[in-house]
Amino acid sequence: MEKRRLNKARRPKVSELKADFISVPRVKGAAEGVVLRELKTLLSEDLGFHDAPVNNGRHNFHSFPAKFPPQLPRRFIESLTSPGDLVLDPMSGSGTTVVEAISTARIGIGFDIDPLALLIGKVKTTHLDPIAVEREAHRVAEKAELSLLKPSLLQKELETRFDRQTREFINYWFSEDTQIELMAILSSIDSVEDLNVRDFLKLTLSAIIVTKSGGVSLAWDLGHTRPHKLNQGKAKGYKAAIPEFEKRAAKNISSMLKQGGSAAKGYILHGNAESLPLESDCVDLIVTSPPYASNAIDYMRAHKFSLVWLGMEVNHLTELRSGYIGNDKLTGYTFEPLTSLPERIISRITKIDPRKGGVLRRYYSEMTRVLREMRRVLRPGKVAIVVVGSSLMRGIDTETDRCLVEIGEAVDLPCAGVGVRLLDRDRRMMPTSSKTPKSSQIENRMHREFVLAFVKPS
Ligand SMILES: C[S@@+](CC[C@H](N)C(=O)[O-])C[C@H]1O[C@@H](n2cnc3c(N)ncnc32)[C@H](O)[C@@H]1O
Structure with a gap:
């Protein structure tokens, strides 16, 4: 029965998935399947959970x-x-899935390669x-x-x-007073x-x-693509580090008290999503979101501002950065x-910018390995929820959602349905092209994320 529900013959065709709106494939007999029925709902x-x-x-x-x-x-x-x-x-990034898993009495396990993500996840899951x-x-x-x-x-x-390079980085981005205060706290x-x-x-x-605004450093837009340096003389509303630290500690301690549900076991570990240190067929559910194609959010660019203080050398962090999915x-x-749709999009981009075409080829290669690995560790009949956004490369939509559906097919992890979540304009993380008319279809896609539900066949 379980096998019948999810067997290959019943898999939706990519063309059936209209990812521009909420869509569940019209799979004949899908209503019989508990998992598919649940997914459809x-x-x-x-x-959006706004x-x-x-x-x-x-x-x-x-x-x-x-x-x-978290919802x-x-x-x-x-x-x-x-x-x-x-x-x-x-x-796992900041560990949202793992925290929610353990607060609902499941065993949560998260992997990441970013040292700050690992620290955030570890602290959030430690009582x-x-x-x-x-x-x-x-x-x-x-x-x-x-x-x-x-x-x-x-x-x-x-x-x-x-070391010298780290010192230069710190001297550039932190005022002398702040450096002394941060050293004192540390x-x-x-x-x-x-x-x-x-x-x-x-x-x-x-x-x-x-922080988005750059916190106690001299950067004023750490949340975005490239931090800009404040003129030291210009008032940023200079924040003394020790009182800021005290305030933040009080806030986080009170947040700690606001905690719903039970606390089962949670693990946040260093690991590459392309080859996980887990045995096959052991996971009951995956909920994840990969980095955007085109390296649109450069995690390390912002994270190194605090990682240098936490003992990591700036050169080492630059090396680590090149291992992130979506790096150039x-x-x-x-x-x-790759399958045909990613190939077609890569070839369109390559005609305009061969290097960008190569970067997208790398991204879809990485995501092929990630989907294959997710399939390996999932138990048969179980679901992987993958939340992705689209990116623009040289004005061309990378169509990440449709490409991942096709790649899933190719690695025998079929997609059973696609949902759409609308992003707040303010909270959207994608830089959009100023040349793209705001009313265009592409621009509209940029304000959405796609929730892909893959199911491992029984
Ligand atoms: C969109 S974020 C995840 C955010 C997460 N869903 C949350 O709620 O915080 C993507 C994460 O993928 C991580 N990442 C990039 N390449 C990776 C790899 N090869 N293996 C594991 N994690 C990786 C990044 O460090 C980043 O934390």
Whole structure:
């Protein structure tokens, strides 16, 4: 029966999927299938979740570009799994899926390769005693204030702690006063004994640096494509780091108290979505969102502002960046054979800009491996929800949604339906071309994300 429900003969054709609007394929007999029926309902719901209340304050610990509204993974987790099931996010970012899985008594597991994503995810899924954390946060701020009385010691530490390139980066992006204050907070955090509390405080420090507006750094638009430097003399509303740290710690501790549901086990681990350290056929549900094609959100560009303070060298971070899905480094890259739609789009872009065509080829090669890997770890008959947006490359729509549906077919992970979620104009993360008329179809697609529901055949 299970087999009949999802067998190949009943798979929707790509042409049947009209991803421009909510669509569930007209698969003959789909009504018989519990999973397909459930998916049909889920995909036709309003998946925007605008203004819906967030019931777990942990999601607010740290900003993260293009993170899920928590209600999205939660809706699929609650409908498609049972307590005790294993829920995976192979590109877990700020850990939204894993937090929602564990707060609904599922086992959540997330992988990412970004060091800041891993820290955010780890802190969000670790349970701490708020009173103990508050005590330590207060002690850290007090100790940091006291150490400002001897700035020469902090200055010395600043000079010895970083390699030359990292030091240059810090000198460029942080005022001298801020550097001394951040150093004071950091040395004080280093003296906290409990490793988990220390991580919580490090994340708090990072949260005052990596903000849309640039936080305590001299950058004023860290949330967007390329940070711009403020003129040091120009008033940014200079924020002293230690009071900012104290305020943020208080906010995060109160967020910690606002936490719904039970707390099952959650794991956030370093791992590449293209080859996961998991055995085959063990996952009950995947809910994930890959980076956009065309490297539209450069995670590392913003994240290195705090990672350099957390002990990572700027050159090492640049190297790590080239391993992210959607990156534009092409030398020595191993491409996958692609299906016809990605090939057609790549060839259109290549005619205008061969390099961009190569970058898109890399993206679809990576996503082929990711979908293949998701298929491997899923249990037969189980679902992978993949949320994607479209990108423009040289004015051409990458049609990520349709291409992934076709790639899914090719790796035997058929797509059973596509939902659409509308993005807030303000929260949309895609830069759009100023040359594209606002009323154009492409421009309209940019304001949507597509919720693809793949099902592993039984
Ligand atoms: C759109 S974000 C995920 C956001 C997440 N859904 C959330 O709610 O926070 C995509 C993530 O993919 C990660 N990523 C990029 N390449 C990866 C790879 N090869 N393996 C695992 N994660 C990767 C990025 O670091 C980023 O955190």
